[in-house]
Amino acid sequence: MAGSEQAFAQENPIQIPGGSFHSILPEVEGEPIEVEDFYMDELAVTNADFLEFLEQNEEWRRSNIPAIYADSGYLKHWKDDLDPGENVKPYQPVTRISWFAANAYCRWAGGRLPTLNEWEYSAQLMDFDSAEEMNEFANELMGWYSAVDVQNTKTVGSTDIENRHGIKDQFGLIMEWVEDFKPPISNEISLDCGTVGRMQKLGNTYSYAASVRYITRMSFNPKMTTGMVGFRCAYDAGKTKQQAEKSL
Numbered sequence: 001m002a003g004s005e006q007a008f009a010q011e012n013p014i015q016i017p018g019g020s021f022h023s024i025l026p027e028v029e030g031e032p033i034e035v036e037d038f039y040m041d042e043l044a045v046t047n048a049d050f051l052e053f054l055e056q057n058e059e060w061r062r063s064n065i066p067a068i069y070a071d072s073g074y075l076k077h078w079k080d081d082l083d084p085g086e087n088v089k090p091y092q093p094v095t096r097i098s099w100f101a102a103n104a105y106c107r108w109a110g111g112r113l114p115t116l117n118e119w120e121y122s123a124q125l126m127d128f129d130s131a132e133e134m135n136e137f138a139n140e141l142m143g144w145y146s147a148v149d150v151q152n153t154k155t156v157g158s159t160d161i162e163n164r165h166g167i168k169d170q171f172g173l174i175m176e177w178v179e180d181f182k183p184p185i186s187n188e189i190s191l192d193c194g195t196v197g198r199m200q201k202l203g204n205t206y207s208y209a210a211s212v213r214y215i216t217r218m219s220f221n222p223k224m225t226t227g228m229v230g231f232r233c234a235y236d237a238g239k240t241k242q243q244a245e246k247s248l
Helices: 003-009 047-056 099-108 116-124 130-147 182-186 193-199 207-218 241-248
Strands: 014-016 019-021 033-035 038-040 234-236
Touching: 014 116, 019 116, 038 116, 047 099, 116 207, 130 207, 207 241
Parallel strands: none
Antiparallel strands: 014 038, 019 033, 038 234
């Protein structure tokens, strides 16, 4: 996909029809969880996208951001406030972004971060021809989660993984911030392998991979910045990004 097409894709979020899904969290009552219609960006926010945001919002630049909103790793791989440098490619997903900064970007873009349930619901909308194919995919995910290569992040849209509605790269590229990344029960459970096994509700490799994702999120704090975490934006149904911009 050409660079101009990738940038344009961010202007056209994809509608995700509402439905329900089974969370892997056994502590959550009232399953299945219902999710209403919403929109979500096809691709993760890129370095080029975030640079445009910084050009218009100087308070979120590396030299200006208060310590209460990001740790010392915030955009530390960029050459300067408004210069990512030669080694940071425009259409790689932006990483080393705090939860606060991701929230600010999405508000500026007319949206918000997806909720944990919206993100997980979208991620489960995958089509497999068999249980064997699903487990093969999940095993590949487990390998990726255990060795995310933050030094060689690929460009957005490059994983060839997408859900049935066309949302790309929810797996295999980066982890992503969500609005409520710490479920209410997160302070009451330990972050260890035993917990992962206990959270495995669906009893298959695919749910085990999802468990690892939940557990990893629970270790985050909103100031945290790391090369393995980026984000994408979501939008309420009936208010796409273009509509939001027209209302400003």
